[in-house]
Amino acid sequence: GQQLNQSPQSMFIQEGEDVSMNCTSSSIFNTWLWYKQDPGEGPVLLIALYKAGELTSNGRLTAQFGITRKDSFLNISASIPSDVGIYFCAGPSGYSSASKIIFGSGTRLSIRP
């Protein structure tokens, strides 16, 4: 079945740094979704992308839908402590965007003391 691979698995950043992470798949996705999960809570949707090449921002977050439709990127500018958490990419597993939604294994973001 389709799988989503996220990299890096974890990263330590200094407050104020920019952050980049990505998500790849061996097959084409029609929708890319980025979620953030804080400890003890369910994931929360950050950004949704629906067209190849699309670049969408949500505050300091920017995500891009890769041209090949097999990858997506999430950037966080000028990181702050509340950015700490786990970031997941997700997408519909079939050709229809109404297919079940599957998730990557996440990128854990921590602040370097």
Next chain:
Amino acid sequence: DTGVSQDPRHKITKRGQNVTFRCDPISEHNRLYWYRQTLGQGPEFLTYFQNEAQLEKSRLLSDRFSAERPKGSFSTLEIQRTEQGDSAMYLCASSLLTGGNRAGELFFGEGSRLTVL
């Protein structure tokens, strides 16, 4: 609160017992998902419903797991004869499938954490 709610938030049980989790989705949402999440992993798909119809159940799921959404509103996930490997966070999410196809915009509950001793 009009978000997705799950009950109970925590459940500790002995191996071999049955457990049931309940999920109340956002009221106008027609899709409801169940996921399982273990430490360091992303949410793993278990099953999902559109209204009261169960559309798919993960092949990884044994027959000990069953889910229902009898009236297209709340859903229950039952695990029979629990095993220690069932210990995990069980997440419920809902979404609204429309002609605009934004069905991937899931709203999650806070999860039900299961510990099997």
